Amino acid sequence: MPALASPPTPGAAAAAPDSGPPSAVEDFAYPGATQILRDKGIKLVRGDGHLLLADCNDNKPQIKVMTKADASVGRAGQYCFQATAKTGYLTLEVPRVFYLQTADHPISADLSADGQKKTVDLSKDDFKSVGEGDILSGGKRSVLVELRVTG
Template structure:
């Protein structure tokens, strides 16, 4: 009888035991079902569930911060119309509101965009190179205005025969 086959069997048994031990350790530490208690392991895998999905809800990012700092309520949009610093350049939509000391500017990118918001007492909007329309409310009434390209357009109280305050509630732009 040869010594070599016996050494091979011992080596294979040791390797097998090490493999089983390693798999048991992985199972216990990763929470694979059948391993350590899943309640104690928050990283436990859950069989039968599909992976999570990122869902775009179109809420305007940092809207709470902008509302607190600038008193402008930005609600939802597709990301193609964003609040901008009026000194950042040309080609911006510019909005004048009686309650604001300075203009409010928006940058438009892409082939089209939309943004819902609330800015009270808006009376004039300067367009850019995009075809732009805005929706405004006064009381329970809604009015739409087409904004002239690269020129000021009277809207809201400036275009209302009664001079009532209008709130800007939506901007839509397209090339």
């Protein structure tokens, strides 16, 4: 007859399994960012999933970002983003931005030029010249570094 195992002593820790499922820690990295950089010439870094790169469609409410096209890096002249909630954010790098347009959501955008950061707020159904397009502010080459949906 096989020997019976003795019952665990009170307070004894159970042995950890040798392997288990990986932990699910969200780092908010934008899915497919490497491929998007190769295909579309813009860098999408991270976000909360409520602001997504989309195919531009004038029949849909989208946030539009106009930039100077550069075929050598695959950068188009326009990028569109779809908000899936009333708030959201996306950290990105879109060089040479000169114009922003909103649709059904107000936004806040951070641009960087010459080591300085500038925040631009746009209300719902608004548009604004920024960076090189903002002649009154000096028309500096700017990189869009963050988009936030604010309502």
